[in-house]
Amino acid sequence: MSLKIIFPTMNTTSPKSSLAKLGIHTTKHKSLKVMVLGQSGVGKSAMVVRFITRRFIGEYDPNLEKVYTHNTTFDNELIQFDILDAAGQPNKEDCVSLDTNIRWADAFILMYSVTDKCSFDECNRLKFLINYNKRRRKLGSNSKDSLSDVPVILVGNKTDQTGDRMVSIEEGQRRFRDLTCVCFHEISVRESVDQVQAVFRDIFRFWRVFSKFPKLKRSTSDVQNASDSALSPDSGCSFYDPSSYNSETRRSFFINANTCLEETDHTESTDELGSGSLCSSRCEIDTPFRSRASTDGTLLSRPRRWRYPPPGCLAHTNRVERRMSISTRGSNASY
Numbered sequence: 365m366s367l368k369i370i371f372p373t374m375n376t377t378s379p380k381s382s383l384a385k386l387g388i389h390t391t392k393h394k395s396l397k398v399m400v401l402g403q404s405g406v407g408k409s410a411m412v413v414r415f416i417t418r419r420f421i422g423e424y425d426p427n428l429e430k431v432y433t434h435n436t437t438f439d440n441e442l443i444q445f446d447i448l449d450a451a452g453q454p455n456k457e458d459c460v461s462l463d464t465n466i467r468w469a470d471a472f473i474l475m476y477s478v479t480d481k482c483s484f485d486e487c488n489r490l491k492f493l494i495n496y497n498k499r500r501r502k503l504g505s506n507s508k509d510s511l512s513d514v515p516v517i518l519v520g521n522k523t524d525q526t527g528d529r530m531v532s533i534e535e536g537q538r539r540f541r542d543l544t545c546v547c548f549h550e551i552s553v554r555e556s557v558d559q560v561q562a563v564f565r566d567i568f569r570f571w572r573v574f575s576k577f578p579k580l581k582r583s584t585s586d587v588q589n590a591s592d593s594a595l596s597p598d599s600g601c602s603f604y605d606p607s608s609y610n611s612e613t614r615r616s617f618f619i620n621a622n623t624c625l626e627e628t629d630h631t632e633s634t635d636e637l638g639s640g641s642l643c644s645s646r647c648e649i650d651t652p653f654r655s656r657a658s659t660d661g662t663l664l665s666r667p668r669r670w671r672y673p674p675p676g677c678l679a680h681t682n683r684v685e686r687r688m689s690i691s692t693r694g695s696n697a698s699y
């Protein structure tokens with residue numbers, strides 16, 4: 365009696381190989397924990413649900429604090445978003461959990477409504493809390509790869525309510541710089557699912573750069589490479605002014621992502637920042653100082669001090685003077 369062995373047909377395609385053919389890499393499945401923060405009623409839940417379901421749903425339970433898990437693909441990478449939609453009106457006990465939640469998250473979306481000035485001002489307090497808790501985590505951590513350096517995106521919602529606007533786009537841009545967020549979007553969750561997608565795509569891209577190049581390890585060339593790949597024109601922030609699109613994108617990245625450019629000049633003209641010129645020109649300017657500083661670990665590893673209220677548009681000249689005075693003091697200078 366002969367035994368007949370049937371082999372499975374060899375031309376079946378596994379889901380994994382199908383994804384590989386499409387250029388989607390399944391081996392490195394990334395998980396990103398995002399916390400959405402903002403005053404009650406600004407549209408946090410609406411945005412998260414819009415991102416996950418592509419639908420705009422009008423009303424939500426304001427006290428509900430929920431973590432949504434959503435798998436999606438950005439830049440040919442599978443990514444699992446764990447999104448915490450924080451309650452907008454926390455009670456006393458929630459304040460403790462707010463701190464815990466902030467420490468849980470890898471990246472933040474700070475949201476206000478362009479129709480509500482209070483929600484705009486609330487972003488200052490929330491950003492301070494983020495910085496405070498992330499810094500505490502850093503100090504309490506033994507890990508060299510501390511996660512205190514996290515991307516925060518500022519988002520103004522409800523742009524469809526043009527007649528009720530209380531916060532201009534210029535004020536939003538100024539605030540995003542003052543708070544040293546990485547990016548600024550103005551969106552309407554109600555009107556556009558693409559704008560919502562863009563917010564999450566950017567948070568993913570900035571997070572990827574930040575985790576690939578931790579602050580302490582980022583060198584000028586790392587940042588240049590990262591910004592080249594992460595900040596292609598289509599990855600930019602959603603400003604309505606298309607002329608500032610690329611420059612603002614690059615600028616925003618340099619605020620937080622570049623140790624040597626920790627205090628970036630935001631007053632430069634768009635011309636100076638013309639396509640691809642910012643990084644190279646800045647690196648040239650900083651090279652002598654950088655090359656000396658790179659032998660002095662204390663400069664790079666020193667945690668950034670958070671000043672509150674934020675420095676705002678501090679005179680650029682002060683920063684330049686400080687940088688110059690350091691560079692002329694010689695190798696014994698302390699920062």
Ligand SMILES: Nc1nc2c(ncn2[C@@H]2O[C@H](COP(=O)(O)OP(=O)(O)OP(=O)(O)O)[C@@H](O)[C@H]2O)c(=O)[nH]1
Binds near residue numbers: 524
């Ligand atoms: N016109 C307009 N209304 C919006 C938009 N996004 C959200 N809303 C409305 O704003 C209200 C509040 O939205 P929510 O998503 O519940 O706001 P929230 O920030 O989650 O509020 P809490 O849960 O209290 O923290 C709802 O009535 C939404 O329908 C928008 O883009 N345009």
